[in-house]
Amino acid sequence: MTTAADPPDISQLFASVQSHPLLAHLSFNNLATFLCCAKILKDGILQPQPYNVSIFCAPSILPQSVTAFLAASLDMSLDVVGVLWSFTKDIVWELLSSAEASVDDEDAFRTYSHELGLSKVKKEPHRIVxxxxxxxxxxxWTVHLKCRECNTNYQANYSVKGAFQTYYRGxxxxxxxxxxxxxxxxxxxxxxxxxxxxxxxxxxxxxxxxxxxxxxxxxxxxxxxxxxxxxxxxxxxxxxxxxxxxxxxxxx
Structure with a gap:
């Protein structure tokens, strides 16, 4: 089983950020916000990955929808998002993704996420044969979707809510x-x-x-x-x- 990579220490991260021309003017607040947003989007990052990409290691490249969301919501260029991800992906993968989103995060999701195909629906990938x-x-891989509001779990062939299992049409x-x-x-x-x-x-x-x-x-x-x-x-x-x-x- 593939294990997660060791994240860089803080001095190594800051040195990498300071030395990169695209990140020369990046503030600490922007860096912290990027980490927080990327952590919340962990399920969305995992969902479109090929079956042979381990869920225990951060993917080297973000899905296009996630990159676009981070760029729009954080007022960054797509290139800056890509470089930041390359520096911080292993740190993001170590962060807990179950924390509640802040008010600013909620506003960002309402503003940018729907047209990019992102939502607050929890995505749970599982290996299958x-x-x-x-x-x-x-x-x-199969992906289960769970609505955080009504607690309905959407499986591949059916949905489950409470004691009821309902198969989809067709x-x-x-x-x-x-x-x-x-x-x-x-x-x-x-x-x-x-x-x-x-x-x-x-x-x-x-x-x-x-x-x-x-x-x-x-x-x-x-x-x-x-x-x-x-x-x-x-x-x-x-x-x-x-x-x-x-x-x-x-x-x-």
Whole structure:
């Protein structure tokens, strides 16, 4: 598992800031405000990152929307934001991101965030394994969105509020069968065809075994050896996927 990089000490940070021509006139208040705003946007920074970027280390480059938000709200150029991030990213990643935003931060979000696709919705990325029809088993990420006001948790296929779990309309492209396992719709439809054709007598267990045999040469990418979930499919997951798809189809 990749661990976070050690943030620079304060003297090293100040020396880097003072020596850079774009930051020569940066005030301490502007630096502190940048750190605070970047900390609040940590979830937004993580969301669009590729699956192979560790959540434990600060990304080297900010998403365009976050860069634009910081530049507009702090009255900085895009170049200044980029340089500041390169100097402070490891410090930001060490800061707690759960602190409440200040009044000025709230004003900045109201003014600039909506047109840039940012919000105060909490984003929680999680590692998953995706079982596909034609490309085998693939590592990936899913992002849960949680409204801080109504406490509704928006999962990939459904939302959860209190004791109620509500599935979205339509057929999902990827069906969640457990906390960290998803199955592609095309693969599920293939299993349904096999299980419903009487003369084939293909059970859920046989679907699992056939998939394992077919994917013998299709393992998780070599660069993803440290992915925390394996590529074994269970009979229960096949049945859960079958039942979910049948219920969703019946509700259409």
């Amino acid at each position: 995706l079982f596909t029809h034609s490309e085998g088993v693939k590592p990936g 057929m999902p492209q990827y069906i969640q069968v457990s906390d960290h396992q998803f199955i592609e719709l095309q693969l599920t439809m293939h299993w349904m065809d096999l299980m419903q054709i009487a003369y084939l007598h293909v059970s859920a267990t046989n679907c699992t075994n056939l998939y394992a045999v077919a994917q013998t040469c299709r393992n998780l990418c070599k660069n993803d050896d440290r992915w925390q979930f394996g590529n074994a499919l269970t009979t229960e997951q096949v049945w859960d996927c079958f039942m979910l798809l049948a219920l969703l189809d019946d509700h259409q």
